[in-house]
Amino acid sequence: MNAYELIETSLEGSVALIELNRPRQLNSLNRKMVRELVEAMEGFDRDDQVRVIVLTGKGRAFSAGADIDEMTNDDSISLELLNQFADWDRLALIKKPIIGAVKGFVFGGGFELALCCDILITASGTEFSFPEVGLGVMPGAGGTQRLTKLAGRTKALEWLWTGERISAEAALKYGVINKIVAPELLMEECMKFANRLAKQPPLSLRLIKDSVNKAVDTSLLEGMQYERKNFYLLFSTQDQKEGMNAFIEKRKPDYKGK
Template identity: 85%
Template structure:
């Protein structure tokens, strides 16, 4: 992937790695950077060779938040016409698993970006926060919504109103992240977990993600009907036949995402 200014991307085996690459600015997110992240995600989502996408940041922080200098002179009309959050909305359309490997500071827009990942593996000592209230604003890329759905109304209000930092241990206790590892092993452990997922049948992963995302918003009955249709759909796949035949024949399955 060429012409990238603010991120780096690569494919290792069948794992795509996207790295935020503004370490001197603690990977603060400007609009061009978000656009590059989204376009890279979409390209890997279409690439049949890629099974899992890993998102991380170079340097001592995943992302300290949005680039404030870029927003200082904005007004309601300029923001409406710019429609910058349309890029963020596209992240929710990525079908493949997205694993975030985060460290250091995960603040503001960086926290919102982390919450767009499906699973988060975190280095010990990492801190999360939504400090926007201290700037007279609030999260605008889904932070109030995704955090509330994860931790509930009262805890979300506490953290959003105060802007207080959330330790990795607290984030784990409240289900924001999946695992804490020592900083030196963050990428090794993340890639190991991503490789484990990459061995699973891709269509199953895709439709499981689709169904779980619906579970967040749908009432139980409607969610179960949606799940059922995805369950039926997988019985039209080659991977389903391969998986069941491999089980009967007592061998390891070889999945191709078809």
């Protein structure tokens, strides 16, 4: 089923797996890879069989960053006209849960990609960093914005200005990642978590993600109005009936995603 060149995709039950597949280049991201990734994500997002998407990298690193060669000769106008980050914007619109399984190096564009995930499970020993400052530039695919919203301005500035490596422990402490697991068990733990989410009612997960994302840059009152609409909306689902009936009948619910 793999129609892609720089990524690999597979489906196990209701969990879709996307793997960055340039291990020799430590999965450095080029434009084609990002395009393939977005297309795969959007495909799985529309696929009824898929409930959760897992994103990881083949080899020892998740991704060591963007392909520098590709942009050495770019200028401001060529970048504006190329508008490559429009692909990244599409990642933010994926509605299903995205779980990132990250390890080794998560640098630059690779870090920005990780920050596009909803849940990050990290192998111990993983290092994160935004080294762009060392090349006379800065993150351009959401890094300054997403990191700041997660970790706060204080740490974000320190990390972005110095470009220093951030340990998994520090990333956990500042709310950048969800948990650290033994490297040997990264995929196993990640799949366990994914399968657990896959048993939850999909429409609830979907509207929870939608509402939580709303909270990131909306006033509390406005966000609560938004939340309410989503809450009411779920009462039109079969899964709401199933969930509540199962509760009353003291049995396990079986959710259909409808």
